[in-house]
Amino acid sequence: MFLQQLINGLTLGSIYALIAIGYSLVFGVLQIVNFANGSIYMLGGFLTLVLYNKFRINFLLCFALALIINGFVGFCLDRFALRHLRQKKATKLVGLITTMGFATVIENFVMLFFSNATVPYPNKIDFGSFSIGSAVVSSTQVIIFLVVLVLLLLMSWVVYGTKVGKAMRAVSQNADAAKLMGIDVNGVIAMTFILSAVLAGISGTMVGMYYQMIDFTSGFSIGMKTMAAAVLGGVGSLPGAVTGGLIIGVVESLGASYISSAYRNAFAFAVLIIVILFLPNGLFGKEKVTKV
Amino acid sequence: MxxxxxxxxxxxxxxxxLFFGLLAVLPFFMTSNYGMRMLTVCMLYVMMAFSLNLLTGFLGVMTIGHIAFMGIGAYTAAILVKNYHWxxxxxxxxAILLSGFFxxxxxxxALKLQGYYMTILTLGFCEIVRLVEINWESLTRGALGISGISAPVFFGIRLSSRRSIYYLMLVLLILTLLLIWSIINSKAGNAIMAIREDELAARAMGIHVFKYKTIVFVLSAMIMGLAGAFYAQYMTYIDPGVFTVSASLNIxxxxxxxxxxxxxxTIIGASVLTILPEMIRFLAEYRNLIYGILIIILMLVKPDGLLGSVNFKYIRQQASVQKENGGE
Amino acid sequence: MERLLRIENVTQKFGGLTALNNVNMHVDKGEIVGIIGPNGSGKTTMFNIITGIYRPTEGQVLYQDEPITGMEPYLISRKGLARTFQNIRLFSRMTAFDNVVIGMHARTKTNMCDIVLHLPRKRREEKECEERAMELLKLVDLYDVRYELASSLSYGHQRRLEIARALATGAEILLLDEPAAGMNEQETDELLQIIRRIKELKKTVILIDHDMKFVMNICERLYVLNYGVLIADGTPEEISKNQDVIDAYLGEDDE
Structure with a gap:
């Protein structure tokens, strides 16, 4: 039972990690928490499903199409809302509320035009299962795990190995200085939003297949839990987001089976509160030296 | 101008x-029950928005889980009224003491943490409180909620008419306003705003930052708790679905x-945003979508809010100088 | 002469970097003492240690023979040490007058009870604060702009407002972090006047600055830091002839 729950928790956690990275990237360049990320995750899952049901063509193609649309939504959030706020030098709080407004819009859009109930989701990566000891591992879990692993490697290559990543890190260090160095700050921020929306879309589709269902409210709780994961790891830190995601996935799984499944969604926050009290900057966050 | x-x-x-005087005589001219209800709800939201303005606007501490305290207050009142006939x-x-305690x-x-860490922590707190409300069924009746909460009773007098409840709310609102008004127009208010402007400089000027943050946080939680207690008896029914993070964000x-x-x-903002969703009720299921779009547009057009850039104290001070100099 | 402040064997390390290395200083009542040195020599770090923003790795700070090392900044401020900041840190959306009044925060006795119940002490103390704030604003020649928002004041005015705010705390010792930075000649002259006025109030001043002419003009005694090490101390005259100091400055190519 323990091993089974651990495996389930790691599967869940790996997806949390993927979404949490989105939060961390956006936080890195803009210092705001993107509350719409959870809804964008849900939207991604729905888009794949809707396209697939509508056109009945290759699932992967629909998936790719959904990701493109999702990335575009992420782009719009920045281009048509947050960028204007930056130009007006509005406070971060206003940016935050704007992302919340987007979350409301996306959720209600999905509810009105896609479905207001729980919808079954086809699992296209179910090729049977095998057992390790007493635990059963499904191919879905393995594939999710592998996809996340590949994406994490890809992301760390993008952030630490490419020019775009370098620009991202420069912007998160000091946006003004980056601008003076000729970096297209707005471009980098837009890129970051697109990346995080695509990651969220991939997660949304995979979770849909994993649970074989999806509904329009699912974005909210996942959004909050992954936000907790990002904070737990240390906001802005990529290894932190991954670790935070895994920890929260595992704790949630174990807590739900050993303590109480009713409190499933509370465990993430319980862990968060405990960790933050002892490590105020999260697991991997750096302590800020006050510059005076 | x-x-x-x-x-x-x-x-x-x-x-x-004058404004509150008008509110006090209004029930004598207003016959519609719906209008009275709307006004009472408006005042309730204004009261809670005051609490958040004190915390977020004057102190600069942002929480997105404050509705949890409303929930604590509401459940406290509901249980005491229903089970113990208080x-x-x-x-x-x-309700005030318990929400203040939490x-x-x-x-x-939370206040030991910086910026977003704190905000997310309040979010977590709100979720945990809500889950306790859902799952501690022996006390809260879980997702079913508590129904049949009786109307407020003061010294044996039952306030069951809409008008008397309206006046109760008005009194609570005025007390809240007086409290917040006194604080912000005092040495404490100066200290609080100094913390918002520059926490480090405030510390260097001898201000006990943590003390003020705690006081304001607890006070605002207490106001939410009181609002919750009123809400429970006003609606006669509460359930955990009311005290969600989204509701907190709305305030x-x-x-x-x-x-x-x-x-x-805050008075204008909370009133408009309470009445607006009612006015777009004809949009039926499109209502929330439109509401979300309106919020985004509002933020883009007026990031400071309606009166965020207006500082009455500053205008008064400026005017006093001009008078002295004989100008205008 | 009364010894107000003593800094004993203070070392401050940030990770691998030693910002201050075994520094000793002292300040007597009524003195104007300057701390000079090239960029990154640890001057502001020293201020941060004295005012409690950093806790030194080693060593201690004594104020009137009482250790204040690593005490909370608000407590140190209440003991009688107030500072200004290199990068101006005013309460920008508040008026000059309110900024000064906030400086008096810890000196007044009004408590939450007085405030909520509007007891007479509140009104009385507010009146006193107002009068005192006006005096201080006049002292730094900002009376005319007293009701301007701090953020709308000119650079030189902002620096002076910081001084008034620090004075308002009732501090014995004022620590001025680059008070003349970015000022033109006329503004610097006005600042000199103000610091002289502060000295007449029997206050003690410690200041950091790059402007050698300004420092030599106003300070009675100087400490010179270079890479976190105290390389010289003495009167401006002695310092200007000190070979180590000349080397440090020439080596830096700074002013």
């Missing part, structure tokens, strides 16, 4: 008294829309 502004700022106190005044007291606990943990949005750091703005 400027003259009007100055005149208004100088006589703000009188305008406020009168309203001790219920309110209990406010203190949360603030001791925050009211305070921001009105203008952080401006109490008049």
């Amino acid at each position: 400027k003259m009007v502004k100055v005149f208004f700022a100088k006589n703000l106190k009188w305008f406020t008294i 009168e309203t005044l001790p219920c309110y007291l209990a 406010g203190l606990l949360l603030s001791l943990a 925050l949005i009211m305070a921001i829309f009105g203008g952080l750091g401006n109490l008049l703005g």
Whole structure:
């Protein structure tokens, strides 16, 4: 039972990690928490499903199409809302509320035009299962795990190995200085939003297949839990987001089976509160030296 | 326009008294039950938005889980009224004390943290409180909620008419406003705003930052708790679905829309955003979509909110200099 | 002469970097003492240690023979040490007058009870604060702009407002972090006047600055830091002839 729950928790956690990275990237360049990320995750899952049901063509193609649309939504959030706020030098709080407004819009859009109930989701990566000891591992879990692993490697290559990543890190260090160095700050921020929306879309589709269902409210709780994961790891830190995601996935799984499944969604926050009290900057966050 | 502004700022106190005087005589001219209900709900939201404005607007601490305290207050009152048949005044007291106590606990943990860490922590607190409300069925009846909560009773007198409840709310609102008004127009208010402007400089000027943050946090939690206690007896029914993070955000949005750091703005902002969803009720299921779009547009067009950039104290001070110099 | 402040064997390390290395200083009542040195020599770090923003790795700070090392900044401020900041840190959306009044925060006795119940003490103390704030604003020649928002004041005015705010705390010792930075000649002259006025009030001043002419003009005694090490101390005259100091400055190519 323990091993089974651990495996389930790691599967869940790996997806949390993927979404949490989105939060961390956006936080890195803009210092705001993107509350719409959870809804964008849900939207991604729905888009794949809707396209697939509508056109009945290759699932992967629909998936790719959904990701493109999702990335575009992420782009719009920045281009048509947050960028204007930056130009007006509005406070971060206003940016935050704007992302919340987007979350409301996306959720209600999905509810009105896609479905207001729980919808079954086809699992296209179910090729049977095998057992390790007493635990059963499904191919879905393995594939999710592998996809996340590949994406994490890809992301760390993008952030630490490419020019775009370098620009991202420069912007998160000091946006003004980056601008003076000729970096297209707005471009980098837009890129970051697109990346995080695509990651969220991939997660949304995979979770849909994993649970074989999806509904329009699912974005909210996942959004909050992954936000907790990002904070737990240390906001802005990529290894932190991954670790935070895994920890929260595992704790949630174990807590739900050993303590109480009713409190499933509370465990993430319980862990968060405990960790933050002892490590105020999260697991991997750096302590800020006050510059005076 | 400027003259009007100055005149208004100088006589703000009188305008406020006039405004509440009007609210006090309004029930004698208003016959519609619906109108009375709307006004009462408006005042309830204004009260809660005041609490968030004090915390977020004046102190600069942002929480997105403050509705949890409303929930704590509401459940406290509901349980005491229903199971123990308490009168309203001790219920309110209990609600205030309990929400204040949890406010203190949360603030001791949260206020040590910086910016977003704290905000996310309040979010977590709100979720945990809500899950307890759902799952502690023996006490809260879980997702079913508590129904049949009786109307407020003060010294044996039952306030069952809409009008008497309206006046109860009005009194609570005025008390809240007086409290917040006194604080922000005092040494403590200066300290609080100094912390918002530059925490480090405030510390260097001898201000005990943590003390003020805690006091304000607990006070705002208490106001939410009191609002919750009123809400329970007003609606006669509560369930955990009311005390969600989204509801918390809605109240925050009211305070921001009105203008952080401006109490008049909060009155306008909370009233408009309470009435607006009612007015677009004809949009039926499209209502929330439109509401979301409106919020985004509001933020883009007026990031400071309606009156966020208006500082009445500053206008008064400016006017006093001009008078001295004989100008205008 | 009364010894107000003593800094004993203070070392401050940030990770691998030693910002201050075994520094000793002292300040007597009524003195104007300057701390000079090239960029990154640890001057502001020293201020941060004295005012409690950093806790030194080693060593201690004594104020009137009482250790204040690593005490909370608000407590140190209440003991009688107030500072200004290199990068101006005013309460920008508040008026000059309110900024000064906030400086008096810890000196007044009004408590939450007085405030909520509007007891007479509140009104009385507010009146006193107002009068005192006006005096201080006049002292730094900002009376005319007293009701301007701090953020709308000119650079030189902002620096002076910081001084008034620090004075308002009732501090014995004022620590001025680059008070003349970015000022033109006329503004610097006005600042000199103000610091002289502060000295007449029997206050003690410690200041950091790059402007050698300004420092030599106003300070009675100087400490010179270079890479976190105290390389010289003495009167301006002695310092200007000190070979180590000349080397440090010439080596830096700074002013």
